[in-house]
Amino acid sequence: MKSVLGDRRAIAILLGPALAVYTLVMVVPVFWSFGYTFVKGNPLEGFRFAGIDNFVRLFSDPDIGAALGFTIKYALIMTIGQVAVGYALSLFYIFVLRRFTSALIRTLVFFPVVVPTVAIALLYQKIFQSAPRDGIVNELLVNVGLGSVDWLGQSDTAFIVIIIMDLWRSVGFYAVLLFAGLLDIPDDIIESARIDGARHWSLFRHIILPLSLPILLAATIFSINGTIKVFDSVLALTGGGPGNSTTPLTMYMWRTAFAFSDYGYGSTIALLLTIMCFLVTLFIFRSARRDNTV
């Protein structure tokens, strides 16, 4: 029987095309891109060997420091926000709302997840606009007696707008993900804890929270892996500005390669980004494994 499921010709026919495309579009370019880190130039003007110049530049470039700083700050705050707000929403869906309302709110809060990011970013540009006319947020602030704020004109308020927008855009997803995890907690465990006298806070603290740790961890992995690669929403909302104060690594890489036509340095930044993604994932998997064995 093993021979039928091990039919080499069939395996080649089924797997071959996918593997070929994957190799040509993903594997080869990854190594090719690694090769670019040792050159300077672009396909139009040609390349010349640059040794480790790109790496030397990577460690002395102040813009890299700023971009890396923004990426890390954004990834940390967004991950905490997505998982915390998502978890709060999922608890709300499952323990507070009735079945119909819960489904309705869940569906509603999830909707922005599937809307094209540029559309949302442009909408938020208008919501937080200050010139030539105030947007809805500034109108509200003025009406309650506070002055209007130039939200996208200063780096720290621009950062706040990015966070608010991306939370609004993505939190429905994490709420549904965590909701699905909470559904897996067996009813009888919760029921017996109730009979033993566990109420609201103690029920949450001693039963529900520990049981939802695995899914919280999974959500954290997904979140970090996504937020480290943030690109489209920031590009469309602030364009990296004011100055380059809200430029993540991804956008700095894109600018370097296409605005300044420097493929070598662009690839070096991309490599840094890739290594960060791998390290974060490895780190989280490691700590997850340790948790499970204890």
Add this chain to the structure above:
Amino acid sequence: MTALIAENVSTQAPAPAPRPQLRRRRSTRYYLGRIPVALAIVVILVIEIYPLFWMFMNSLKSSQEFISAPSWWLPQEWKWENYASAWEQGNLATTVRNSLLATVPSLALIIVLGVAAGFALEIMVWKGRGTVLLAILAGIMVPGQMILLPLFTIYFNLHLTGTLWPLIITYVGHGLPLTIFMMATYFRAIPREIFEASTIDGASILRSFFSIGFPMVRNAVFTVALVQFFLIWNDLLFAITFANRRDLNTVQAGLLNFSGEYGQLDYGPLFAAICITVGGILALYLFLNQRIMQGLAAGAVKG
């Protein structure tokens, strides 16, 4: 570990929500207790719906009204012409066509290649399949930036840059790892004996794949297709890199360029263009929201 999660999510989603609260008597106190819940619901509704409502109202205002009246006022006269000029200036007919031309073939290829590969990696028994699966899984983590420049060079040298082919090829290659991973997870739930039985009945393994394996994961295929549809439709990085010419713009890239060209001058049509973009997705979402939520949660590795 991710495999486990994907499985859980996909299998339990339609299960009814448990009702942990014991039924209480509906006294006045009960209704007083529900007031904070009602408030929370109202707050959520306002946060979710008001920005969209505000956007729709503003899409109907004349440019003069943006100057003379606060933005939260309802439009004095409903200016539906904004939609016509958005469609015209925003090049929307072209961008929607380009998005469809890039998305549909990519989706078809991803599904055909991904399902077959998932079958070969999960049902078929051969040495080294674990390693291959792991190598493909690693692709999920690789950021688009890492493959962008070599691909650009390749497409440039193959003279593909004036077409939508670079987008389609990139979407297929970049979408395959997640698709293969998800399909392998779904195939894992099907016992191998089914395929062994069908070969005893005289079917070749390829025949068993097409007439038994593929139909059995039909639902999963639909889910995976939905996930990939949104990833491709909402992609911006590849779209502005490989198809930045105006006549090649996809919906996302087109909207970005439209806002750069006209957004500072003419708010009504810009709001209308955003409304059209959001509205198209909303129409899809109204019909398929349960499947979409379930599917995206299952494909969550992508974050």
